[in-house]
Amino acid sequence: MTRNDPGGAPARLSVPPKFAAPRQLTAAEVSTLRVIADVLIPASGDDPPATAEPDLDAWLRRAVDARADAFDAIVAVLAQLDGAAPDVTDQALRKMHAEQPVTFQALTAVIAGAWLLTPAVRERIGYPGQRRDPARFEEAADQISDGILDPVIARGPIYTSDRTD
Secondary structure: OEEEOOOOOEOOOOOOOOOOOOOOOOHHHHHHHHHHHHHHOOOEOOEOOHHHOOOHHHHHHHHHHHOHHHHHHHHHHHHHHOOOOHHHHHHHHHHHHHHOHHHHHHHHHHHHHHHHHOHHHHHHHOOOOOOOOOOOHHHHHHHHHOOOOHHHHHHOOOEEOOOOO
């Protein structure tokens, strides 16, 4: 089955393609990410700092893959902050937030995303992860009768079948 829009171009899927960073992070880069993680997610009350999570390093590597589009910018920041003390890192992050918001967003998305995906954190905050939550029959019927699908029906099918069975 091919997916085409009415003009014949391939349709874009709602699921983004899987990304991979151009290379694995070095031990020094992961170490710097860990310092940044503890600056962004410090211990607070009974909650431990980000790096207390045993699986954090694996999730950091996975999150960097997810932000492969910003890999060069993230690695450049890690090189600049290599060996920096937490207070220096904090000041550098504040400056980056003000002067390089796109890079700051990518870097902090990697760290926050990795931390939130560690199983212990998910359990601690009660986050079950993404899951399917379909509408009840009555809700679906109400939404359909409200015309929510009218634009889709008016557009027509976007799938064509190459099968001949």
